[in-house]
Amino acid sequence: MVWKKHDYEDIPGSYVFDGKIAHSAYAMNKLFYSFNDESCREEFNADPAAYCDKFGLTDEQKALVVKQDFLGVLRSGANIYYMAKFAIPRGVSVQDAGAAFQGITGDEFREKLLEKREGLEERLKKEGGYWNG
Amino acid sequence: MVWKKHDYEDIPGSYVFDGKIAHSAYAMNKLFYSFNDESCREEFNADPAAYCDKFGLTDEQKALVVKQDFLGVLRSGANIYYMAKFAIPRGVSVQDAGAAFQGITGDEFREKLLEKREGLEERLKKEGGYWNG
């Protein structure tokens, strides 16, 4: 049985959360989803390994979750929005996780984003019709 | 604010489980739905009135549920499939509930249904192409 290949797999540096990925990481994403509930967060914090077993994570996924390897967790099929429920309360923002993919710091990542603002107002003036304060 | 009138409201002796009915009885149906879970059935049995309050039933619905008035519960907006989770374990079948709508017994109800079998094989022979053993 082979999963169908999709054109979007060729978009560079991008992981599309499709059936194949979701299927492989269902239990792990279910664990993260449970973190909407405070009592589940507390249960996890009290014994992360046992909580992973309760959700039936693979040994590999369990190891990643226990050591809080957020990048590893994402590469292993976590959906970014579910992963955020794990990472953000631990001081790791979605931007930090994005930066980790490129091997740069969160501050460097934010610097690069800020470059998008340079020349933007002039650009929009030229386009015409945009609000400019 | 008036709910839209639907043509199906004119089908005699029939109650179509639409948005209007479901909206009016959401809490009660949610209570019945919880009976999929054994621990919920036990919690209800231990204190029916308290369980109704937990789900936010109206006083009227609560009274019907507490006195196990299955017909009243149906008339008050219970969905037949949800109500069944309440009635069947208490020895009241869906057929008994149907019979109650007509003021007859479950056995009388079943007798009337059995009349449908009379002449059926002959009828199907005439139609042609039907399996007949």
Next chain:
Amino acid sequence: MAEIIGGITTSHIPAVGNAISDGLTQEHYWKRFFDGYQPVHQWLEEKKPDLIIVVYNDHGLNFFLDKVPTFAIGCADAYQNADEGWGLKPTAPFDGDAEFSWHVAESLINQEFDMCTCQEMLVDHGFVNPMRVLFGDHEVWPIKAIPLAVNTVQHPLPSARRCYKLGQALKVAIDSYPEDMKVVIAGTGGMSHQLQGERAGMINVDYDLECIESIINDPDWFADQSTDHIMEQAGTEGIETIMWMVMRGALGEKVNCLHKHYHAPISNTGAGVLLLEGGA
């Protein structure tokens, strides 16, 4: 390539499962109903399909009123039956086929069917009883199965026409699956019955037989009916029979009818068993 080798219609009512569990299938009340499945059993034996898609409606096990999808498809490798609140013993779990499901879901969504995808799904009597009556009881079921749930409980429902179109799209989806696989579609539920209201207990044999003829020879007749008209003729719960249109749509324009069986009453319902193959 995957191929739809046939379509089946069957009742899915709880009483059918109870009769099997209680060993009543050869009692007078049940015998004629159950015996009418024998040609279907023989056909299944002979054709050995790999996978069955069971088109059914959930009656309040997997879906509550907080989330009622019009169409939902299982996308898991296994499906559990579970306690519906009546004290029945759940069956053994069913093997699914997640890759196949996702292929179908993707094709349906690309064809503008707004599916709800379910990577975990409890299957209720509407799914389980067709499996039991078609395959017998098993600890390991002899066929993969995929639940396709249609909302027939919380109005507004999809029209018969929409169900027919879903079936046609399902055929496109399955025909484009690259692996060899013999697929059967079961349209379950019905036929005429009404469980509630002063009209409870109605069975409309004439209408049921008209529907059976339409399913075989003139599906547009069924598809053109409004939900209101079907409920008037078949009862408010008899509306379930719209799910047969999903099966019918998946078989193509013409079919050969290999077996046609009708019985009434079983519990509150008229019961129709059809075995159809795509024809020319």
Next chain:
Amino acid sequence: MAEIIGGITTSHIPAVGNAISDGLTQEHYWKRFFDGYQPVHQWLEEKKPDLIIVVYNDHGLNFFLDKVPTFAIGCADAYQNADEGWGLKPTAPFDGDAEFSWHVAESLINQEFDMCTCQEMLVDHGFVNPMRVLFGDHEVWPIKAIPLAVNTVQHPLPSARRCYKLGQALKVAIDSYPEDMKVVIAGTGGMSHQLQGERAGMINVDYDLECIESIINDPDWFADQSTDHIMEQAGTEGIETIMWMVMRGALGEKVNCLHKHYHAPISNTGAGVLLLEGGA
């Protein structure tokens, strides 16, 4: 009769809500972004709509992967915000309008949109932040609101074209509501951004501006794009912008653009604010 008096686009990212909560809206980083909502605030003040339909995607609060509907509509009289796991304080609940919702749901299903109806629904930041940025914070919100959730998380997603058609059907649904009611549609999310993978942090200003022009003047250009193409241009999470097409479809063929605002970056995204009225 109900009437759609306008459409709005807006970001829905968590950082927008945080900036409001932390009182940062006049800081340099945020000022240009937030000031760009002033004309929208004035218009809302002046027009006083009765109800807003917020088209958004759930990010894992109300829906988990066990049940992912392509399109879901709230059919309740109130909607709660709740803990998303990040320690944010939930907002006050939102008043809905169940009668109106059921009217819309019925019309959409009759128009062959396979909606999931939700009689209880937790609304996440994708719904809440548009409400906060458009109306400010309230203990009692000054407008009724209905959540309309589009799956943009679990592929396969509905196409941009399907979203556009949903918007067109939404217009038919709303125009046929018998009571007087002024309705606004908000298309939320986007614009270009990618949160994961080595391409995380991409923003495509050129593409965002093309999309904005298309939304105003040539919606078919946007609707004709494949999901793959949009992800390639706008990022895997930028695909959210397809939800703007629902709003656009609901406005009719031509629109008057009353306000057009773009800013980048806010957090990881390009952010577009549009205020549109149906035109001739």
